[in-house]
Amino acid sequence: MAEVITKEQMNEQCSFMAKIKEENNIFAITHGRERRACTKTYGCQQNENDTERIRGMLKECGFSFVDDEEEADLVIYNTCAVRENAEQKVFGRLGILKHIKEERHGDMTIAVCGCMVQQEHIAKQIKKVHNHVDLVFGTHALYRMPKLLYEAMHRKKAVFDIENSDGAIAEDIPTMHESKYQAWVSVMFGCNNFCSYCIVPYVRGRERSRKSEDIINEIKELVKGGCSEISLLGQNVNSYGKDLDEDIDFAKLLRLVNEVEGVERIRFMTSHPKDLSDALIDAMAECDKVCHQLHLPFQAGNDRVLREMNRHYTRDEYLEKIRRIKKKIPDIFLSSDVIVGFPTETNEDFEDTIKVIEEVEFDHIYSFIYSRREGTPAAKLDFVLTDEEIHKNFNRLLEVQNAISKRKNDAYVGTVQTVLVEGKSIKDENVLSGRCDSSKIVNFKGSPDLIGKYVKVKVTQAMTWSLNGELAE
Ligand code: SF4
Known part of the structure; x- marks a missing residue:
């Protein structure tokens, strides 16, 4: 069983959120505006999910949010280590922030967190080259952010917390979901697979599953808030439950989520091909709310290369x-x-x-x-x-x-698809955009009142990456 962060440990973080909030309230009175935070996320869905937690904690601390770093009092970059170009982008942005902070005579807090800084050589590089950064914390320290941020806002020296660990599970971190209608719910963290090209197991620790009860309770709360599409998230969801005392695996978890009233659609990612079981395929076929969508990375089609990658399956398998x-x-x-x-x-x-x-x-x-x-x-x-x-x-x-x-x-042209309307299209604000059951993006003209609703759309045109259509009812 994975280490679970205790209520007392979480309460300590709550007390730091309260302290920051008190200071932010005074700031608002003296400056005539709230203290503003800007968060930027690099990398995968797990990072997006972590940023939702960071924003949830910042909201509790009394921050408001802006998109532009130049308008922010606090900037947090949640970083990715999977590819070199993502790291270069962060270093580039840090260079720009240095000038902004100088222009403001140091009146800005800069934090870098996530997978990239969990690597010791990167943390060292930041310490040496980017001394305008106030706070660096790795993936395992996420739940400790309120305390670390409080220290960073009060100390002259930068605060670093990149403690290495197999990882723990922290429940009840305040979360600010991007969308009201859809939510990613982490079911497990970390990875044990050690694919030979991948940094994830080194920066996110060993596989650890959340108890099914905690997952279901989180989903019920999301449904109460108006959410109907749930995406279950983990580096390798097919390993879910192996480390738990309960009689559960991912197929059983899918069936439990399928029973939650108010959930309309269930998606999940990512599956490792070696662990994809017949029980999971059956659950996908039998659960009416589970979308007919599967992301199954094969990475390479040659058996020798797959062996070099340490993937544990052959092309034929x-x-x-x-x-x-x-x-x-x-x-x-x-x-x-x-x-x-x-x-x-x-x-x-x-x-x-x-x-x-x-x-x-x-x-x-x-x-x-x-x-x-x-x-x-x-x-x-x-x-x-x-x-x-x-x-x-x-x-x-x-x-x-x-x-x-x-x-x-x-092949979709002429069919009628049920689409959960996610928002206005980024290209044309008179056009709405959403996903059908299979997760293809469908664009169509309609009133913004439809955002968050399921509508029928007749597909009239196929593009390479999306579908265009018109309301069918
Ligand atoms: S399964 Fe392989 S590629 Fe995926 S996170 Fe784990 S080590 Fe990385």
Whole structure:
């Protein structure tokens, strides 16, 4: 069982939130405005979920929120370590913040948190090069943010908390969800898989599951607040429950969530192919609220490369699971992650990846060029392909997948889809945007009153990444 943060430990954090709030109230009286916070998130859905908790705690501290760092009294960057370019972006932004802080004679608090700073060499680099940063805290210190922030706001020296740990579970952290109608709910944290290219197990600790009762209670609270679409989140949800005393696994958890009154749709991510069980496929097929959508990263189509990646399945085993899913759920929406240019990959190996894409016909693929991560086993492997060859292969993959995505979207034209309206389209504010059951984005004209509601939309046009339609009722 994972370490659970006690009520007393959480109460201590609550007392620091109250202290900051008191000071922020005085600030509001003397300055004629609230203290403003700006949060920026890099990386995956887990980070987005963590930022919702950071914002929840900041709200309790009495901060208001702005999007622009220049207007903020407090800036928090929640960072990602999965790819080098995400780290470079953060360092770039920190450089800009230095000037802003100087112009304001130091009257600004800057914090950096998340996976990137959980790596010791990065924390050291910030200490050495970016001494305008006031607070650095890693993934394991998230629940301690109120205390750390209080210290950072009162000390002349920067505060660092990147304590390494296998990870704990902290319940009851105040959370400010981005959307009123949809919410991500973490069911587990960390990862035990140690894929050879991946930094996640090093920065997020070992797999640890939340008790099903805590998950269900959180979902019931979300439903009370008007939320109807729940996405269950974990680095490897198929391992859910292995570390718990209760008789539970992810398939059983899905069935429990399916029973919660007021929940209309259930999604989840991410599944590791080696752990995808028949019980889960059955639960997906039998639970009426579980969307017919599965994100199942295969990463590479060549068995030798998969072994180098430490993925623990072969191409044929992966394809066999896909066949089983398609047989049980013929209208399944399939997506995957693929890495192009993994060290040792040859052009022939890459062709095996293309063959898998063509055979499965994914609806969507998140493709990435391999990014070397210090401290991972793959970082010691040599490249066979040149940068030019890797980019050529990457572009070819996009071409192949785009053609498949467009073809699959074409099949939606003329159908009527149930869409949860998420908001106005970013391109045209007269157009609403939402997702259908399979998670494809559907754009259509309609009144903003429909935001948050389920509507029927007739699909009239297929694009590569989305669908256009018109209200059917
Ligand atoms: S399953 Fe592999 S790729 Fe996914 S988080 Fe764990 S180590 Fe990383």
